[in-house]
Amino acid sequence: MSAPGKTKFQIDLRRHLREHYVNENLTHLICEIAEASKYIIHSIRTGDLGVAGTSNLYGEDQLALDVLSDRILRKRLDHSRVVANIMSEEADQIIPISPDCNGKYSVAFDPLDGSSLVDVNLAVGTIVSIFEGCDLLQPGRNQVAAMYILYGPRTTLVYSVGKGVHEFGMNTLMEYTLLRENITIGPQANLYAPGGLRNLYTPGVEAYVRTLEERGVKLRYSGGFVPDINQVLLKGKGIFFYPHLKDQPKGKLRLLFELSPMAYLIEQAGGAASDGCRRILDIQPTEIHERSPVFIGCKEDVAMAEEFICKHDLQRDSAE
Ligand code: AHG
Ligand code: MN
Ligand code: MN
Numbered sequence: 001m002s003a004p005g006k007t008k009f010q011i012d013l014r015r016h017l018r019e020h021y022v023n024e025n026l027t028h029l030i031c032e033i034a035e036a037s038k039y040i041i042h043s044i045r046t047g048d049l050g051v052a053g054t055s056n057l058y059g060e061d062q063l064a065l066d067v068l069s070d071r072i073l074r075k076r077l078d079h080s081r082v083v084a085n086i087m088s089e090e091a092d093q094i095i096p097i098s099p100d101c102n103g104k105y106s107v108a109f110d111p112l113d114g115s116s117l118v119d120v121n122l123a124v125g126t127i128v129s130i131f132e133g134c135d136l137l138q139p140g141r142n143q144v145a146a147m148y149i150l151y152g153p154r155t156t157l158v159y160s161v162g163k164g165v166h167e168f169g170m171n172t173l174m175e176y177t178l179l180r181e182n183i184t185i186g187p188q189a190n191l192y193a194p195g196g197l198r199n200l201y202t203p204g205v206e207a208y209v210r211t212l213e214e215r216g217v218k219l220r221y222s223g224g225f226v227p228d229i230n231q232v233l234l235k236g237k238g239i240f241f242y243p244h245l246k247d248q249p250k251g252k253l254r255l256l257f258e259l260s261p262m263a264y265l266i267e268q269a270g271g272a273a274s275d276g277c278r279r280i281l282d283i284q285p286t287e288i289h290e291r292s293p294v295f296i297g298c299k300e301d302v303a304m305a306e307e308f309i310c311k312h313d314l315q316r317d318s319a320e
Contacts, residue, residue: 069126
């Protein structure tokens, strides 16, 4: 839907949100996150690539960029006046901003996903999940919005508030203007992005990969969750998975600020997301840094993954 007299390419993020009757506070929140991305871009382009000398609760060394990106987002959200609680990949626990839940939102985010790829100049991104009120430990189906910003050859922003998935590009004035509306993905993949070490795949996952390869599906894996999902979304076909592994039954990716927001966006585009047995958006998190295996993308290939994993992967039962 483009405003009369304006080509869709001149529609900026705030106008698009207003045209979709998104309430004022949520519009303000999404635009504040978009604003924060401009400072994150600056830190990626010019910032220190070294290690911050600290580690996050996963025991992963925090890069200076992780910490800086986290600080930029936290500050924006803190000053936005519409946030109740936040949870960041870089924080040990939920950070309370305001005790008042009415008309406010709680935000879970990965400030810089794939940050270790910056020093080899590969694309990285920011992932954001938004719930109404104060509670962040909800199934992902209760999100009111999800978005990501992809810092690649071009900087793009993708969001949904449950009314389709839309992509914006950053112009020379650092404004996000509409590129594509109501993005959809088809039923069957022609590319796959397999995370995790192949020799740690269970028999069911192995058989699944072989079936994809026998169908001639191409392997496309960058190691960055945001560009890998963005490729599935914008090519309109594809399947990404980071499965349960023999030594990691829960896989690697985090439910709250990686899988739930991406599952929300992919489902809004007509795709699916499963942990191999259950819909990602139906999983009730029990802890803020819960991990889950994930198969996300074209509906038919997610369903096929569930055939191989849930019904026939006996290895899985013994691994849990
Ligand atoms: P983060 O940098 O936020 O820790 O996330 C990295 C994740 C995700 O970007 C990607 O899908 C996955 O790590 C890749 O893991 P492997 O290096 O094990 O393939
Ligand atoms: Mn991440
Ligand atoms: Mn991260």
